[in-house]
Amino acid sequence: MGRKRVVIAGLGDTGVLTAIRLAHQADVVGVSVKPGLVSGQELGARLARPDDWARDYWIGFDRFRGLDRVRTVHGTLTGMDLAGRTVEVARANGVLSRESYDALVIATGVSNGFWRRPTLQSTGEIGAELRAAHERLAASESVVVVGGGAAAVSAAANVARAWPDKRVALYFPGPRALPGHHRRAWARVRRRLADAGVALHPGHRAVVPAGYDEITSGPVTFTTGQPAVPADAVLWAIGAVRPNTDWLPAELLDAHGFVRVTADLRVPGHRGVFAIGDVAATDPLRSSARNRADGLLARNILAEFASRPLREYRPPQTRWGSVLGAQPDGLEVFAPTGHAFRFPAWSVRHIVQPWIVRRGIYRGVRG
Structure with a gap:
């Protein structure tokens, strides 16, 4: 039996991580409206220090070593055929195409202000938008x-x-x-x-x-x-998020337009269709976007291919992580209990970003 094909619909923070996790076990195709990862994280740094923000949160797909085996498609998702197991993509060059899948990961995120929009953009347009806001x-x-x-x-x-x-x-x-x-x-x-x-x-x-x-x-x-x-x-910055689900059949969505999922991140009633991140109605905080659920999802997709039991995602009850982002005096990260852990500024630049984030989480970033 040949390798299975997984289509990742959306290559934001969670989509990229899921693609990296699956790249060695399946043929992975990622569809994105951007030509690279343009993170929705750290709005404050994006506005105040756009060059610093771009260094860590705007990364071309070709720079991720973990995406070397992934075929990326630059385009807008315009439709889905559940019976035919395909998604429709309007590519950046104007060509309309279809991508078939054995498993589909819906990770198209949400719209939230000018910094998180599902608009098709080139590298130049992203840079101009960053500069204009600053x-x-x-x-x-x-x-x-x-x-x-x-x-x-x-x-x-x-x-x-x-x-x-x-x-x-x-x-x-x-x-x-x-x-x-x-x-x-x-x-x-x-x-x-x-x-x-x-x-x-x-x-x-x-x-x-x-x-x-x-x-x-x-x-x-x-x-x-x-x-x-x-x-x-x-x-x-009022949190008026709108799920990027206009391209999906209504039967997959809840009353607010988010993708309905079971505890193992599957879309109920549709084998091989999963959702993760802000677009997935996992819990009131939609916390799979911020709790490294990509590892669990990748394991579950491979388990479904092999007819093995799937694991459940257990969301935290409160938000955690960084709030202000990296500052000149270091980085504060909050635990779910509200206690803060401080990383000195030198460790953020020389340990956290190059070793923990780029090498550990992203499996290597060039340049």
């Missing part, structure tokens, strides 16, 4: 960040540290930001924000305008009764 903030004297999640908190902290003379304020609807994290994590991050000069405004629920997926201008108004706030630049 330059817009650099030219603004006052910046308002709206939102209470990790992306909003990271953006406010990193912008304030990159430009100490700017007026940076964070507005969020609840009594505290980071509601998905342990309270200990917010207490520590709140001190970091204060040290960076970020003004915190809890209890403010903003009126969301049209075009909130771009950097807008003030004033920002609130449904909670506070006065409007002027700002040269307004960053909307």
Whole structure:
């Protein structure tokens, strides 16, 4: 019996890792709207220090040694034939093609602001988008960040540290930001924000305008009764995620448009179809995107090929990991208990990125 073919629909953070895991055991085809990994992580660094961010989070597919055996297709997924076991792709060169599969991994993620969109882009267009957002903030004297999640908190902290003379304020609807994290994590991050000069405004629920997926201008108004706030630049990091599932049959989706999965990451009722990452309705936090579920998924796909039992994904109850990203004084990573672990700055550059991330997680990155 020949090697099985696995199609990975979406080569973001989780799709790339899943492809790397399977590359030696199956014929893997990855479909992506980008010509490389353009991570949705670390929004703050992306805005404040785009060159540093690009070094670690924008990596061409040809640089991943683990993808050498993977055929990548640069195009937009436009449809799926469940009975025929194919997906339809509108390629970047305008050609419409079909990719057949023995197993399909749906990893197309979500749209969330200007930094996470399923638009077909070239390398030049990605670079121009990075520069435009950075330059817009650099030219603004006052910046308002709206939102209470990790992306909003990271953006406010990193912008304030990159430009100490700017007026940076964070507005969020609840009594505290980071509601998905342990309270200990917010207490520590709140001190970091204060040290960076970020003004915190809890209890403010903003009126969301049209075009909130771009950097807008003030004033920002609130449904909670506070006065409007002027700002040269307004960053909307409000967690209004939209699953990138327009190309999928409705029968695969839940009421909110996310892909329904069982505990072993299979799409119920469709043998050989799996989902992972932010697009997969695993749990309220859709945590398979951030908990290295790629290893479990790869094992389950191979187990299904061999008619062996599959393992279940067990999501954590709270968010964990980095919030602010790497800073000049190092990197803080929060455990699910809210306790922080610090990596000194030298270790991030000389150990964490080259050895743990590039060699350990990604199995080698050139250049």
